[in-house]
Amino acid sequence: MIKKILKWTALVVLTPIAIILLLVPFRQKLKYEAPFPEIKASKDSAVIAYGKHLVFGPAHCMDCHSTANNDSLLSLGQEPSLTGGYKFSLPLGDIYSKNITPDEETGIGKYSDAAIARILRYGVHADGRAVYEFMSFHDASDEDLTAIISYLRSAPSVKKEVPQHDLNFMGNLVQAYMIKPNGPHGEIPKSVVKDTSASYGKYLAHNIANCNGCHTARDLAGNSIGEPFAGGTPIEERLGSFTPPNITPDSTSRIFNWSQENFIARFRLGKIVEGTPMPWSAFKGMTDNELKAIYKYLQTLQPVHTEIASTFKPKEAK
Ligand code: HEC
Ligand code: HEC
DSSP states (O other): OHHHHHHHHHHHHHHHHHHHHHHGGGGTTOOOOOOOOOOOOOOOHHHHHHHHHHHHTTTOHHHHHOOSOHHHHHHTTOOOOOOOOOEEEETTEEEEOOOOSSOTTTSSTTSOHHHHHHHHHHOBOTTSOBOOTTOOOTTOOHHHHHHHHHHHHHSOOOOOOOOOOEEOHHHHHHHHHTOOOOOOSSOOOSOOOOSSSHHHHHHIIIIISOHHHHHBOBOTTSOBOSSTTSBOOOEEETTEEEOOOOOSSSTTSTTTTOOHHHHHHHHHHOOOSTTOOSOHHHHTTSOHHHHHHHHHHHHTSOOOOOOOOOSEEEOOOO
């Protein structure tokens, strides 16, 4: 009798699991619908210049879409070319950023302005697949998306194929059941006032610079699950594991007692910790006003008391 019950229980439990696993290969290329935003690239030099500032500054596209030594190039007055191919080694497998130069074959030249805007705003690729949640521009204003896309269109075109993503078993499972397009959280502004207010700081920290994405803990699919800005999920890099620290106004925060001047000065220094994933080279190029606004916003956050842990754990020597 007991044996029979066990057998049936096993069947009832295992059958759905088997079905879930069997469906994994068929759920790798799920297609999604999303609107095409009414965004058109502009040829206006001021718009392009502002787009360039965003791309190489607060929006740090170059940090993920270039494998060059961006810091050196920028200090030599050169623009890194956004040919992609940067490899993210994640628990899900290897994911590569894309070539976003205007090349028609290997870059984004074949996509319309609206299709590029849809990728960034609604997280849906031109072919309908969900975009992995690396980019935080879902709520960026029409004006800022227009500037970014206008700059991308004006940049030199470079033909360079990037490797295909290489997901492992867990990656395929997550791809099949957890990866969904992420979209805007509310009404999207046509433009935002670019001043030094905490509200502009909030816009930058969440929708452009993605401070929130790293400094708040996330699940495997990239959704935030921790207390806002109280410290992020460890990021595996070549030299070891980096944990983005708590930056709420609490005594356990990394920026506790930093004045606005200290904060701006820290950003001007750029990268200090070797191998850190924080895009210091790009953030170094933020304006004083942008940094003032972000600083003000961080001061308005709910203080969260956390353990003070080291932000860097080197890889064990082999
Ligand atoms: C944190 C890393 C990161 C940052 C920052 C980033 N990207 Fe990406 N981007 C990626 C990755 C990874 C992919 C590939 C995603 C996928 O395949 O689903 C990607 C894909 C794209 C695509 C899709 C290209 C295609 O062929 O489908 C576009 C367009 C794009 N990024 C533009 C930008 C722009 C513009 C910026 C800055 C405003 C930016 N990205 C900033 C990592 C990043
Ligand atoms: C790609 C992930 C990532 C992003 C995006 C990011 N950070 Fe960080 N941040 C880190 C990591 C990792 C560290 C710890 C290593 C280091 O100090 O470089 C860090 C450190 C810091 C520190 C402490 C620096 C010090 O000298 O102690 C501050 C302040 C900070 N981040 C603020 C920000 C702000 C503000 C933003 C948005 C404008 C931001 N971060 C965006 C990952 C990130």
